[in-house]
Amino acid sequence: MSAPFQAEFQADYSYRVEGMVIAIVELSEWGKSVANDLDSVLDEIQDQVGELAGYAIVHCDRMGIWDGVRLEQGLAKFYELGETAFERATSRLLHLLEA
Numbered sequence: 001m002s003a004p005f006q007a008e009f010q011a012d013y014s015y016r017v018e019g020m021v022i023a024i025v026e027l028s029e030w031g032k033s034v035a036n037d038l039d040s041v042l043d044e045i046q047d048q049v050g051e052l053a054g055y056a057i058v059h060c061d062r063m064g065i066w067d068g069v070r071l072e073q074g075l076a077k078f079y080e081l082g083e084t085a086f087e088r089a090t091s092r093l094l095h096l097l098e099a
């Protein structure tokens with residue numbers, strides 16, 4: 001969800017849900033990054049879509065690189081996918097989830 005105005009201390013992002021994948025995209029080069037505000041970003045998304053367990057989550061940073069987000073024991077952690085295309089990132093992500 002992206003608000004028209006984000007305070008300087010909040011990440012500016014949008015997200016979409018495609019099946020069981022949540023894709024988070026940074027929208028601005030200014031302010032806090034999604035990486036530095038990940039817990040708040042995930043809380044806001046969870047308020048909209050419900051429990052996040054069971055979803056695969058990918059994040060596109062300000063450089064256009066897609067990486068994965070893993071939820072472990074209540075903590076969110078990034079892991080490298082290093083892809084520049086959403087389709088390749090989710091393909092790798094789904095492959096990792098099946099393993």
